[in-house]
Amino acid sequence: MGHPPPAARSDRRRALAARAFSIVEREYAEAYPRLCVQSVAQRLGTTPRQLDRSLEPGPPLRLVIGRVRAHALHRMLLRGDVSDARSAAASVGFASVCEMRRHYRRVFGESPERLAARLRAR
Known part of the structure; x- marks a missing residue:
C-alpha cells in the first residue's frame, strides 16, 4: 500500500490546521481556561505533535493560543478592565503572570504594565 502522496498529506495538514484555527477563534471566549493544544488536538482526533506539524511552517498552536490571549488582554487594558x-x-x-507577560511582549513589543502606565498617563 504505502503512504499517500505528498500532495494528499499536505492537503490533510492544511485542513487540520484550518479546523484548529476555527476552534481557537470560535471557542476562545467561552472555553479559554480549557483551551490548550491538548484539548484542541483531542477535539480533532489527533495528537498535539501532529497538530503542530500541520501548522508548519507557521508557529505552533500554543503560540497561536498565546497570541489570542494576548489580544484579549490588550482589549481589557484599553477598556481599563484590569x-x-x-x-x-x-x-x-494564562497559567501565570510570567507567561502572560512573555506572550504579551511577543505580540505587542512591550509589557502589559507599560501599556497600562501609558494609558493612565493620558
Whole structure:
C-alpha cells in the first residue's frame, strides 16, 4: 500500500490546521481556561505533535493560543478592565503572570504594565 502522496498529506495538514484555527477563534471566549493544544488536538482526533506539524511552517498552536490571549488582554487594558496582573492573567487563560507577560511582549513589543502606565498617563 504505502503512504499517500505528498500532495494528499499536505492537503490533510492544511485542513487540520484550518479546523484548529476555527476552534481557537470560535471557542476562545467561552472555553479559554480549557483551551490548550491538548484539548484542541483531542477535539480533532489527533495528537498535539501532529497538530503542530500541520501548522508548519507557521508557529505552533500554543503560540497561536498565546497570541489570542494576548489580544484579549490588550482589549481589557484599553477598556481599563484590569485591576492586577494575577487576575488579568487568569481572566484571559494564562497559567501565570510570567507567561502572560512573555506572550504579551511577543505580540505587542512591550509589557502589559507599560501599556497600562501609558494609558493612565493620558
